[in-house]
Amino acid sequence: MGRFTEATAPSWVLTAADNIAKALDVARKDILDLAVTPPKPEMGDLAVPMFQYAKARKVAPPVIAKEIAPKAGGAGYAISAEGPYVNLRADRAALLEDVIGRVREAKDRFGHAAPDPEKTAAIDYSSPNIAKPLALHHLRSTMIGNAIARILRANGFTVYGINYVGDWGTQFGYMIAVHEHDAPEKFEKLTLDDFVKTYVSQRKLAETDPSVEEKARNAFLRLEQGDASARRVWEKARSASLAKFKQVYDMLGVEFQDDMYIGESFFSPMLDGVIQEAKQKGVAKEDQGAIIVDLSAHGIDTPALLQKSDGATLYATRDIASAKFRHDKLGGDRREWQCLYVVDQGQSLHFKQVFKVMELLGYPWADRLKHVPFGVMLVWSDEDQGWIKGKTRAGNVVLLEDVLNEATKRVVKIIDARNPELADKEATARAIGVGAVVFNDLKNKRTNDIKFKFEDALSLEGETGPYIHNALVRTKSILRKAARPVPSTYDVKLLSHAREGEIAVLLAGFKEAVARAGLEYDPSLICRFLLDLAGAFHAFHHDCLVLDDANKALSDARLVLVDCVRLVLENGMMLVGLQPIEAM
RNA sequence: GGGCCCGUAGCUCAGCUGGAUAGAGCGUCGGACUACGAAUCCGAAGGUCGCAGGUUCGACUCCUGCCGGGCCCGCCA
Numbered sequence: 001m002g003r004f005t006e007a008t009a010p011s012w013v014l015t016a017a018d019n020i021a022k023a024l025d026v027a028r029k030d031i032l033d034l035a036v037t038p039p040k041p042e043m044g045d046l047a048v049p050m051f052q053y054a055k056a057r058k059v060a061p062p063v064i065a066k067e068i069a070p071k072a073g074g075a076g077y078a079i080s081a082e083g084p085y086v087n088l089r090a091d092r093a094a095l096l097e098d099v100i101g102r103v104r105e106a107k108d109r110f111g112h113a114a115p116d117p118e119k120t121a122a123i124d125y126s127s128p129n130i131a132k133p134l135a136l137h138h139l140r141s142t143m144i145g146n147a148i149a150r151i152l153r154a155n156g157f158t159v160y161g162i163n164y165v166g167d168w169g170t171q172f173g174y175m176i177a178v179h180e181h182d183a184p185e186k187f188e189k190l191t192l193d194d195f196v197k198t199y200v201s202q203r204k205l206a207e208t209d210p211s212v213e214e215k216a217r218n219a220f221l222r223l224e225q226g227d228a229s230a231r232r233v234w235e236k237a238r239s240a241s242l243a244k245f246k247q248v249y250d251m252l253g254v255e256f257q258d259d260m261y262i263g264e265s266f267f268s269p270m271l272d273g274v275i276q277e278a279k280q281k282g283v284a285k286e287d288q289g290a291i292i293v294d295l296s297a298h299g300i301d302t303p304a305l306l307q308k309s310d311g312a313t314l315y316a317t318r319d320i321a322s323a324k325f326r327h328d329k330l331g332g333d334r335r336e337w338q339c340l341y342v343v344d345q346g347q348s349l350h351f352k353q354v355f356k357v358m359e360l361l362g363y364p365w366a367d368r369l370k371h372v373p374f375g376v377m378l379v380w381s382d383e384d385q386g387w388i389k390g391k392t393r394a395g396n397v398v399l400l401e402d403v404l405n406e407a408t409k410r411v412v413k414i415i416d417a418r419n420p421e422l423a424d425k426e427a428t429a430r431a432i433g434v435g436a437v438v439f440n441d442l443k444n445k446r447t448n449d450i451k452f453k454f455e456d457a458l459s460l461e462g463e464t465g466p467y468i469h470n471a472l473v474r475t476k477s478i479l480r481k482a483a484r485p486v487p488s489t490y491d492v493k494l495l496s497h498a499r500e501g502e503i504a505v506l507l508a509g510f511k512e513a514v515a516r517a518g519l520e521y522d523p524s525l526i527c528r529f530l531l532d533l534a535g536a537f538h539a540f541h542h543d544c545l546v547l548d549d550a551n552k553a554l555s556d557a558r559l560v561l562v563d564c565v566r567l568v569l570e571n572g573m574m575l576v577g578l579q580p581i582e583a584m
Numbered sequence: 585g586g587g588c589c590c591g592u593a594g595c596u597c598a599g600c601u602g603g604a605u606a607g608a609g610c611g612u613c614g615g616a617c618u619a620c621g622a623a624u625c626c627g628a629a630g631g632u633c634g635c636a637g638g639u640u641c642g643a644c645u646c647c648u649g650c651c652g653g654g655c656c657c658g659c660c661a
Contacts, residue, residue, distance in 0.1 A: 003600060039604060049603050051641065061641085083604065129661080166661070264661090290659055301586070301657070308659040315661050346655055348588060375589075376655070389654090414623075432623090444597060447589065449654065451596070455610095460623045462609040463597085470623050478620050516600085528598070531608085542616090542625045562620095584623075 003046065004032055008512040011098060012076040012090050013046060019072040020086060024053055044080070044087035045505055051084060060084075090508075092501040096561070097492040099508045103564040111510040111571055116156040120331025123149050123159060125342035126254070129166035130241040130263070131175060131195040134248050136398040136452065137377045143438050144374055144446060145342035146254045147523035147576045154575060155518035160330045163256045164322065167238050167263035172223055173216030174202040176233045180219070187236065192244035195237050224268070234265075251404050251434055253577050267321040271313045274320050275306055283360045293357050304353040319354045320361075327365055338368045340521065345373035345447065372521045375449035387451050407433030407458050414460065415584070422583060431579040432469050433458070439465030442576050443527040463531055465578055468569065471534035471541075473584045475566035478546050482559055490557040499540035500561060506533045510568055514575070523576050530572045537565050 004013055006029060017031040024031075031048055038047045050068070054061040061084030069081040076094040080087050103110045125145020128138050149159045178198045179187065206212040223230040242261060249255060275291055278284035284293050289309030295302070306317045323339065331337050341351060351371035358366035378387035379398065411429040415422055422428060440457040441450060460466040479486065495504075510529065517525040546558040570580045 034603095036603065037600070039606090043604080047604080049642095051603070055641065085604070169661075288658080292658070299587095303658060305658050310659080312659085314659070318661095344655090345589065347661090349656055350661090352588095373589085378654090387654095411623095418623080419621085448597080449590080453596085456596070459610075462623095464609085464623085466623055467609095470621080474621060474624085481620055512600095524598095525600095535608090538624055539626095541620075542622095545619060547620045584621085 003035055003037055003509075004512055005515070006032060008515050010090075010095070010508045012095060013088075015074050016046070016072070016077050016079065016088050019074045020048060020068060023068045023071040026053075038085070038087060041502070043082060043085075044078075044089035046088040047085040048088070049085055054084070090505065092496065092504060093492050095508060096495050096500065096504045099504055100492070100560060100564055103507060103567055104560075107567060108571060108574075110568060111514045112154040113156040113511075113515070115158070116336070117158075118335040119152075119155070119157040120334040120337045121149075121152050121157045121159050121340060122162055122326040122330040122332075122338075123152070123340045123342060124162045124164050125149070126249075126256075127162075127164040127166070127343070128245060129171075131171060131192070131199055131237050132166075132241075133192065133196055133397065134245060134400045136379075136400050136403055138400055139403075139437070139441055140344070140374050140377055140450070141342050142249075142252065142254055143441055143577055144372075144523060146252075147442060147526070148340065148342060148372065148521050150575045150577070151514065151517045151521075151523065151526065154514050157518075158331060160326075161256055161260055162326070162330075163261045163263075165238075165242070165261055165263035167234075168265040168268055168318075170216065170220050171199060172234050172237065173218070173220035174199055174212075175237045176219035176223060176230045177212075177215045178202065179233050179236070180229055190236055190240055192241045195240060238263075238265075248401050248404070251401070251430070252438065253434075253579055262322070262325070264315070264318050267318045267325070268313075270321040270325075271317050274317050275313070278306060278320075278357070278361065281361055283357065293353075293360065295353060295356055298356055298360075300349075300353060300356060302349065302353070304357050316350065316354055316357070319350075320357060323354070323358055323369060324363075327363070327368075332365060332368075337365070338370060340370050340372050342372045342374070344376055346376065347371070348373055370521075372446070374446045378449055378451050380451065380453045403437060403457075404430075404434050406454075407437050409433075410458055411436075411460075411466075419584065424582075428581050428584055431581045432460075432466055432584060435465035435469060435578045436460065437465075438577055439468070439527060442523045443531075445524050446522045466584075467538075468530050468534045468573060468578060469581060469584060471537045472566065472569045472573070472580060473582070474541055475537065475562050475569065476582055478562050479559070479566065482547055482555075486559055486563045487556040490560045491553055492557065494554045494557045495561060497540075497544050499536065499543050500558075502536045503533070503540060503561065503565060506536055507564060507568055510572070513572075517575075526572050526575050530569065530576070530578075533565065533569060533572070537569075 009032060017028045021028045021031045035046050035048050038044050050061040050064040054064045057064065062081070065081035065084055065086050069079050069086050073079050076091050078089045078091065123145055126138065126142040128134055145161070149161045153159050175195055175198055179190065202212055202216065219230055223234055275284065278293065284291050284306055290305055291307035292303040292305050295304060304316050305314050307313050326332065326339050348371060355366055355369045358369060376389060378389060381388045408430045411433040412425065415425055415429055437457050443463060444450060513525055513529040517523060544558065546555060546562055548555045573580055
C-alpha cells in the first residue's frame, strides 16, 4: 500500500507516478501502491522500489532503477536512482506554491472533501446512563465518537450524532419509589447528584431489606404501564441528568442536537413488534422459556437473547429496533450510508450478534452496521503498583468533570507563573487543560487500551495537546506582531530553507491524513499529523526569523507560510476537538 | 475450554496494511533565551521488535505453534 491514493495524491506525485509507470509500461496505480516514504529525508519525499520489476525482467533492481530514473523525469520534482529505489523529491518551490495556493483558497475547508449527498452516517457515541454521573471512562466513547463525526463530515458525509442514553430500566424504580411524593418545591430542584445519591443509598438498603427491591420493581412496572406519576419522576431524572451531561459536553466542546438524544426508552414501545417479527420470520425461537436467536450455524456460539424467561426484553432487542430506526430515519436511503457504534471492545460479541440477527431478518443493509471498538481505560494504582480498570465500583468513580477541572486548575497555575497578564485566562486554561486530557485520549490508536496517569494526561510537554496549542499560539503571535495583513503576493523562491520544505511536505499530506482517518475511523491519525506539523513549525520557528525589517520580501513570504500553518493546525484541531486559542 | 484485542528502548507509544541503517515523547545525561513565546529547540545514552518455526529476493509487518497480559463467552447493559 502506498502513501497516496489517486484521489488524495498531490499533483507532483501523480505526474511522477505517471511518468514512472510509462517508463515501466505499467499502470499509474501500481506505482502509487508501491511508493513508500524513504527512511531519511535526505533521500527524498517518496521512493518506488524496483524489486518486483527487476524480478520480472530478471535483472538486478539497481540496474532497473538506473534505467528508469532518467526516463521518468518531469516538472515539479527531481528523480534519482539510489540502489534498488527510484527516489523522488518534490521541487520545494513548486510544492510550496501549489500547497500554499490550495490552503489559501480552501481556508477552513482545506483538507476536506466536497460534500456528497450519497454519503450519510449515523454515529452512536457517548451514550451514558441516566441517573449516573459521567465518569472518566465515558471520555473515550465521547471524544472518539465526536472526532469521527467531525472527520466524516470533513470527508463529505452528512452525519447524525446519536446519544443513545440509557434511560430505561429497573434503576428508575428506585427513583420513583423515593421521589414520587417529594414536595413540589423539593422535586423541582432535584439534580443529577440527588438521583445518584438515591441510587447508591437504595442499593445499599436493598442489601438488607428485600422490600426496597420489591417497591422498586413495582414502581418500574408502573412506569412501563404508563402511570403518570411514575413517568413524572422518570422525566425529571432524565432532564436533570441531561442538563448535567450538557454542562460537561460543553466543557469538552461536544454537542448533540436536541432531537438526537434518542435513548432506550424511545424504543420500548417497539419491542413486542421486534419479537413478533423475529418469530414470524423463523429467526427466533423459544428456549428454556426465553426467546433466542440461535447463531451457531453462523459461527457464533452464543445465541442472541431477545426476551428473558420472565418476559422482559433485553438490550439486543432494543438495538434491533434502534438499528431499524436509524436506517429508516437517518440517511439509510443513501448509497453510502453507514451506521457506526462507537462502543468499547468488550461489546464486540453483542454487536456481532445483533448485526447477524439483522441479516437473518433479511435487512440488506445489515452490512452497513459497524462496531467501532476502542480499548478500555486503565488507571494507574499506586496500591497495586499496576494498571487497573477504573470501574464504577462504589466510591471508586473518577468523575470526568473533576478531571477536567483539575487539568484546568493546573494550567491556571502555570499561566499565573509565566504569563500573569494574559487576557481570558480562565477560558484559555480550560481550552489547554481539557485539550491535554482529550489529546491524551485520542493520540494513540483507537483499539489500544489507554493507560491513564494524571502526570501524563496533564503533562504540558512533549507529545501533548499543549504542544499543539503552543505551536498555534506562536503562529498567531507572529501574525499579530507583524502588524499588517498577511501579504497577498509573495516570492515563493525565497522559501528555500529546509524547515520550510518540511512544512510544505506536511501541509500537502493533510488531505491524505483526513481521508485515512475517515476510512479507518481513527482520530489518532489526525493527532499524529498535528504533532508532526506542530513539530516542524517549532523547528522552523527556532531556525527561521519571520519578522525582519531588513528583509521585507523574505518576511512577506514567511508570513504567508506561517498563516498557512496556522490555518491547517486549526483545521486539524477542530477535527479532534481541540479548541483553538489566541495566546497562552 | 472457545472467540476478539495486545506484546517494539526503563516507561508510554509510532512504524504508512512486505522494502533502504526500526522512529518519537517521557525519564536520564549534556547543550541553546542580546531575534517573532524555552509549554520550545539541538545532541548523547538506551532495542536479539515476547519465543520458535514457515512463506519471500526481502518479515516489526503475512501464516502456524507456543509463552505472557487484557476483554468477552443465555436470561446485566
